[in-house]
Amino acid sequence: MARSVRGGPxxxxxxxxxxxxxxxxxxxxxTLYRAYLKAVEKGLLEAGAAENFDIxxxxxxxxxxxxxxxxxxxxxxxxxxxxxxxxxxxxxVEDCPYIDKIEIAGPGFVNVTLSPRWYAEVxxxxxxxxxxxxxxxxxxxxKMQVEFVSANPTGPxxxxxARGGVLGDTxxxxxxxxxxxxxxxxxxxxxxxxxxxxxxxxxxxYFEHFGDSETYPFPEDGYHGDDVTAHAKAYAEQFGDSxxxxxxxERRQKLATFALxxxxxxxxxxxxxxRIEYDVWFRESSLYPTDVDEALEIMEKNGALYESEGALWxxxxxxxxxxDDVLRRANGFYTYYMGDIAYxxxxxxxxxxxxxxxxWGADHHGHAVRFASAMRAMxxxxxxxxxxxxxxxxxxxxxxxxxxxxxxxxxIALSDLLDEISVDAARFFFCSRQCDTQMEFDLDLAVRQDxxxxxxxxQYAHARICSILRNxxxxxxxxxxxxxxxxxxLTAPExxxxxxxxxxxxxxxxxxxxxxxxxxxxxxxxxxxxxxxKFYNACRVRGEEEGLMQARLTLCRLTGQVIKNVLGILKxxxxxxx
RNA sequence: GCGCCCGUAGCUCAGCAGGAUAGAGCAUUCGCCUCCUAAGCGAAAGGCCGCGCGUUCGAAUCGCGCCGGGCGCGCCA
Numbered sequence: 001m002a003r004s005v006r007g008g009p010x011x012x013x014x015x016x017x018x019x020x021x022x023x024x025x026x027x028x029x030x031t032l033y034r035a036y037l038k039a040v041e042k043g044l045l046e047a048g049a050a051e052n053f054d055i056x057x058x059x060x061x062x063x064x065x066x067x068x069x070x071x072x073x074x075x076x077x078x079x080x081x082x083x084x085x086x087x088x089x090x091x092x093v094e095d096c097p098y099i100d101k102i103e104i105a106g107p108g109f110v111n112v113t114l115s116p117r118w119y120a121e122v123x124x125x126x127x128x129x130x131x132x133x134x135x136x137x138x139x140x141x142x143k144m145q146v147e148f149v150s151a152n153p154t155g156p157x158x159x160x161x162a163r164g165g166v167l168g169d170t171x172x173x174x175x176x177x178x179x180x181x182x183x184x185x186x187x188x189x190x191x192x193x194x195x196x197x198x199x200x201x202x203x204x205x206y207f208e209h210f211g212d213s214e215t216y217p218f219p220e221d222g223y224h225g226d227d228v229t230a231h232a233k234a235y236a237e238q239f240g241d242s243x244x245x246x247x248x249x250e251r252r253q254k255l256a257t258f259a260l261x262x263x264x265x266x267x268x269x270x271x272x273x274x275r276i277e278y279d280v281w282f283r284e285s286s287l288y289p290t291d292v293d294e295a296l297e298i299m300e301k302n303g304a305l306y307e308s309e310g311a312l313w314x315x316x317x318x319x320x321x322x323x324d325d326v327l328r329r330a331n332g333f334y335t336y337y338m339g340d341i342a343y344x345x346x347x348x349x350x351x352x353x354x355x356x357x358x359x360w361g362a363d364h365h366g367h368a369v370r371f372a373s374a375m376r377a378m379x380x381x382x383x384x385x386x387x388x389x390x391x392x393x394x395x396x397x398x399x400x401x402x403x404x405x406x407x408x409x410x411x412i413a414l415s416d417l418l419d420e421i422s423v424d425a426a427r428f429f430f431c432s433r434q435c436d437t438q439m440e441f442d443l444d445l446a447v448r449q450d451x452x453x454x455x456x457x458x459q460y461a462h463a464r465i466c467s468i469l470r471n472x473x474x475x476x477x478x479x480x481x482x483x484x485x486x487x488x489x490l491t492a493p494e495x496x497x498x499x500x501x502x503x504x505x506x507x508x509x510x511x512x513x514x515x516x517x518x519x520x521x522x523x524x525x526x527x528x529x530x531x532x533x534k535f536y537n538a539c540r541v542r543g544e545e546e547g548l549m550q551a552r553l554t555l556c557r558l559t560g561q562v563i564k565n566v567l568g569i570l571k572x573x574x575x576x577x578x
Numbered sequence: 579g580c581g582c583c584c585g586u587a588g589c590u591c592a593g594c595a596g597g598a599u600a601g602a603g604c605a606u607u608c609g610c611c612u613c614c615u616a617a618g619c620g621a622a623a624g625g626c627c628g629c630g631c632g633u634u635c636g637a638a639u640c641g642c643g644c645c646g647g648g649c650g651c652g653c654c655a
Contacts, residue, residue, distance in 0.1 A: 082635075323651085434591095454603075540613075
């Protein structure tokens with residue numbers, strides 16, 4: 001697939017698709033600033049005004065396509081009333097092929113109406129770029145990693161993992177569209193206390209299976225889920241009762257490995273069903289001893305370590321945090337934190353990522369803050385490590401909050417969710433809110449929500465477009481190449497609104513990549529559908545005069561292209577019929 | 579106590595590197611298929627943008643202080 005090599009080291013250095021939205025802004029800025037300089041030359045205005053004024057879409061369409069605020073911004077430095085500045089500048093403006101009209105309005109806004117030629121060029125640019133329309137190069141040449149889900153393999157994945165999975169996966173796609181080389185990674189906590197606890201839980205269940213619940217009573221804070229019982233049973237059925245008399249350490253180790261591998265296989269399968277595939281499954285256990293030793297060596301060299309009360313400490317206070325942390329307990333075992341430090345040392349120093357993004361639950365934010373100090377202690381710029389701290393999904397059923405916890409066994413599994421709603425709906429839903437909003441997920445509603453979900457609204461727009469193309473095709477009308485048409489015939493407000501919005505895709509992708517905000521894409525594509533539906537209701541394609549019909553057909557086709565590109569980023573299917 | 583996130587229409591949420599009259603969906607009411615997919619479109623109604631002060635020509639947007647909700651502050655992960 002072409003998409004999978006996007007941004008990869010093997011990608012040819014092909015020319016970037018045109019970005020008509022950015023071209024318009026640049027043209028307007030240059031035209032206005034050049035006029036200002038001319039006015040300065042003539043002695044009409046003082047010199048020194050900044051070129052970086054704001055050019056943005058006005059909220060009210062009656063104000064034109066783009067609005068510039070330089071007159072208000074310059075009022076103070078130029079010691080002149082905003083409207084007067086605007087008038088003086090506009091008197092010096094020269095013709096620009098993208099600009100039709102410039103007006104002064106309100107307190108001193110300069111409103112620009114773009115030319116039919118610009119509108120036509122937007123469509124030509126989309127047609128030319130095709131499947132690549134929307135690509136930008138804001139992260140060109142960067143090697144990035146997105147680590148997400150990284151659920152404890154001690155049980156099935158829950159809804160929080162579902163949200164993190166979609167956010168991380170989609171963000172990775174977006175970053176690829178901004179020109180970066182991106183790897184998706186799952187960090188597997190296959191060692192440590194939680195695994196230990198799992199092994200003790202398994203041990204108890206194993207003995208129970210053979211009718212002995214006395215010798216190894218179930219640990220108080222153990223994993224109560226049915227899956228643990230199932231693992232023990234499966235082991236017993238597969239390998240018999242040999243472990244009853246085995247050495248305790250060996251027994252626990254065998255049971256834990258058995259369960260872990262089953263869980264990992266299941267997670268991989270569930271995620272695949274969810275259209276998520278990783279480049280790397282990184283095992284925590286592989287960090288020992290090399291990465292841990294190397295990380296400690298660097299920290300030692302930077303004076304970040306000391307020993308106290310038998311434990312090894314990280315002097316985090318020296319690196320901008322309030323409290324020191326234990327890295328190796330008095331009992332000789334390393335803490336999770338040490339593992340995580342070694343892990344990130346590996347990401348940056350061994351594997352050379354420029355930027356790493358970790359998608360974590362918001363309950364880890366304290367850890368995220370502390371991590372900046374660990375980065376400094378290793379001599380790495382903290383800015384290279386970014387976090388998406390995602391608020392957890394609150395699951396409700398019949399109006400009541402369902403607590404999610406692996407240990408109590410009450411978690412709603414990701415696989416259960418996908419039995420209830422489509423992957424398209426789930427992906428779109430989890431990507432439709434900003435990461436830092438707390439989501440409420442009503443299980444009862446989720447099933448009914450199907451016909452109500454915005455994903456169908458978007459898919460419907462695409463299906464409608466395909467239907468128009470099909471119908472005309474059946475009448476022997478085939479779409480002509482865009483560059484041979486008179487696209488300036490598209491002058492209806494609904495047509496212009498739609499075209500302007502299509503022109504904005506590259507910009508939206510750049511912002512989504514900059515802000516690490518995948519929800520930008522769902523919002524954009526819902527709006528695309530809205531503008532298309534409005535156009536559809538206002539303008540007809542079939543039965544219009546040949547030139548206009550072909551121009552509108554092209555607009556339909558290219559709107560479909562844009563929807564397809566964005567749904568592709570979201571990994572949501574793009575049906576031709578509904 | 580300290581730290582992070584959130585408070586916008588009845589509900590779910592946009593808008594936030596400041597910009598002109600604050601938006602959408604759902605729900606409510608009323609319209610639109612002899613016409614390319616009505617899973618659609620249009621209209622009405624609905625708001626001290628949590629509160630206060632400040633910065634600014636201009637604040638939902640930035641700063642400070644409150645109030646309310648969520649989450650963290652372990653030799654757990």
